[in-house]
Amino acid sequence: MSSAQAPDQPRKRMPRAEREKQILGVAERVFANAGYQSTSMDEIAAEVGLSKPMLYEYFGSKEGLLLACLQRCKRELLEATSHAAAAAEGPEQLLYDCLLAFFRFSDDHGQAWALLRNEFSLPDASVNTELESIRIQQRDFTAGLLGNIRSDLDDEQLEAFAESIIGACERLALWREQRPEVTAEKATEHLMSLMAPSLAAGL
Known part of the structure; x- marks a missing residue:
């Protein structure tokens, strides 16, 4: 090597938290596009640029990786709806903003939403338990909002x-995949129109 050539610089090791975030982003996309059953850890490892043994070191198994993806979805969905609730003024705006946050989440996090809605392709009990925990999280969050609007309800x-609102949100989000002209705002207006008579005592 001539004196003009610089020695090879050692590659900087990516911090673990940053690497995990990178892996989850790739895995979420691959799981959403190809489906859980059709996805291999080899494929994810190759896209991330890691060896498969190293990928297993981070998440233990393909199921563990999927569960980590779902847990991130769960956190992000709660963060989105909680942020909307904190900024709202008045009970009607509170409910509207939280519904809108859900529909925008399904738009802005399409890969995460694809994981949440494809539960029938995920037969593993622990995965289905995690999916149900996401629903329970949002149900309890929504019940708390409703309690602020309708103090007369037990x-x-x-x-x-x-439960009814969460189910309606999920079905409307699926319906919107076939009706792309229906915006998140329009879907929220449809649902508010449906719920308004039942919530009139608090609005």
């Missing part, structure tokens, strides 16, 4: 209303 009624 806990059972609040939970029943919240």
